[in-house]
Amino acid sequence: MSYKKDTICVQGGYRPGSGESRIPPIVQSTTFFYDTTQGMADLFDLKADGYFYTRLANPTVAAFEGKVAELEGGVAGIGCASGMSAILLTMMTICGSGDNVVSSSAIYGGSFNLFSVTLPKFGIETRFFDPDASAEEIESLIDDKTKVIFTETIANPSIKVLDFEKIAKISKKYGVLFAVDNTLATPILCRPIEWGANLVIHSSSKYLDGHAAALGGVIVDGGNFNFKGNARYRTFNEPDESYHGLVYADLPSAQFATKCRAQMMRDTGAIMSPQNAFLSWLGSDTLALRMERHSSNANKVAAYLASHPKIDWVLHPSLPENRYHALAAKYMPNGCGGMLSFGIKGDVSQAAKFMEALKLVTQETHVADARSCVLHPASTTHRQLSKEELTEAGVPENLVRLSVGIENPDDIIADLAQALEKI
Ligand SMILES: *Cc1c(COP(=O)(O)O)cnc(C)c1O
Numbered sequence: 180m181s182y183k184k185d186t187i188c189v190q191g192g193y194r195p196g197s198g199e200s201r202i203p204p205i206v207q208s209t210t211f212f213y214d215t216t217q218g219m220a221d222l223f224d225l226k227a228d229g230y231f232y233t234r235l236a237n238p239t240v241a242a243f244e245g246k247v248a249e250l251e252g253g254v255a256g257i258g259c260a261s262g263m264s265a266i267l268l269t270m271m272t273i274c275g276s277g278d279n280v281v282s283s284s285a286i287y288g289g290s291f292n293l294f295s296v297t298l299p300k301f302g303i304e305t306r307f308f309d310p311d312a313s314a315e316e317i318e319s320l321i322d323d324k325t326k327v328i329f330t331e332t333i334a335n336p337s338i339k340v341l342d343f344e345k346i347a348k349i350s351k352k353y354g355v356l357f358a359v360d361n362t363l364a365t366p367i368l369c370r371p372i373e374w375g376a377n378l379v380i381h382s383s384s385k386y387l388d389g390h391a392a393a394l395g396g397v398i399v400d401g402g403n404f405n406f407k408g409n410a411r412y413r414t415f416n417e418p419d420e421s422y423h424g425l426v427y428a429d430l431p432s433a434q435f436a437t438k439c440r441a442q443m444m445r446d447t448g449a450i451m452s453p454q455n456a457f458l459s460w461l462g463s464d465t466l467a468l469r470m471e472r473h474s475s476n477a478n479k480v481a482a483y484l485a486s487h488p489k490i491d492w493v494l495h496p497s498l499p500e501n502r503y504h505a506l507a508a509k510y511m512p513n514g515c516g517g518m519l520s521f522g523i524k525g526d527v528s529q530a531a532k533f534m535e536a537l538k539l540v541t542q543e544t545h546v547a548d549a550r551s552c553v554l555h556p557a558s559t560t561h562r563q564l565s566k567e568e569l570t571e572a573g574v575p576e577n578l579v580r581l582s583v584g585i586e587n588p589d590d591i592i593a594d595l596a597q598a599l600e601k602i
Contacts, residue, residue, distance in 0.1 A: 204239065321349070
């Protein structure tokens with residue numbers, strides 16, 4: 180039986196047995212007891228499912244990973260300590276020195292730094308493309324060392340909407356994994372796997388948790404990529420000597436997720452904590468309801484800002500004049516979330532003045548939770564980027580990022596109005 184997404188939000192990932200707690204308990208233990216040596220050996224050999232050490236897997240984390248995997252329509256989820264560790268582990272699972280990643284340039288600042296500064300130190304190169312570029316331009320970056328095409332559904336903070344079909348075609352043509360960071364859309368608004376993505380990555384610190392309470396990340400394995408015999412993925416087709424000669428491509432399912440957990444969780448320990456998994460599991464109960472409200476509030480706020488004389492431009496795909504309106508209508512027909520950005524007329528100081536005058540909407544390095552907040556990326560999350568890189572990432576200097584919360588929309592608009600009056 181497969182359920183609708185709003186049902187999975189409250190019922191997914193955990194099903195109690197008779198007499199067990201109705202919601203997942205916080206299994207606050209590093210380790211697990213077995214009464215036979217064979218029982219433990221089977222776990223180590225991946226012959227049986229179970230838990231032996233929380234660095235690799237934990238029941239509370241499993242409840243949350245399971246819910247997110249179900250929501251995305253994937254076959255397995257991996258709960259990570261943060262969204263950044265989810266992206267790092269994805270890359271470590273498929274890339275080695277000499278390989279390359281072909282990535283959209285319109286991505287989260289942290290991901291951009293990981294790809295452009297840190298991964299190269301380990302011999303992994305990233306080739307960036309403008310997500311609006313033609314298929315031919317993107318294809319020209321792919322060679323036999325390309326291991327993944329990386330994108331975001333709704334780019335943070337440039338609010339560009341991905342043309343899934345364009346990327347899916349390229350991914351199929353070259354037999355290259357297609358990974359999508361779906362943090363800002365969430366599976367409620369868009370399910371990338373249905374549009375050809377193979378891996379879906381989340382920073383669950385955002386809408387999934389929804390309450391700014393717990394850092395986390397999840398990687399979802401779509402189970403829809405054929406590693407077997409694909410020369411591009413040698414490490415999936417050769418025995419893993421560090422894991423009893425296991426050949427991941429021969430597994431019946433979750434080939435990526437198994438390799439990711441068995442090798443990379445084992446070696447890095449970047450797993451989500453049980454406490455954070457519990458908070459995220461609980462927070463995501465209301466995800467479907469919240470995304471509806473985030474989307475409708477953002478539509479109203481975007482329309483208000485677009486008509487304001489002190490505002491230079493507003494980006495939200497709900498606006499009919501928005502460049503991505505048609506793509507959003509196709510891939511996110513039920514709304515496009517609470518993230519919007521706008522430019523305030525005048526120089527950078529006007530933006531700062533505006534932000535300081537806000538009373539309800541707070542200034543913080545966070546987005547996508549229940550409370551409305553603003554950020555000036557050029558002076559915070561993207562401050563490591565040069566002016567040219569900022570432009571390339573779609574983040575001009577006067578851009579203000581507004582994450583519209585689930586407060587009453589009239590209160591949000593009134594706060595923006597009084598702050599705009601002050602400049
Ligand atoms: C926040 C964010 C990340 C990083 O997640 P953390 O949980 O903060 O590590 C990655 N991608 C996107 C789109 C984000 O918004």
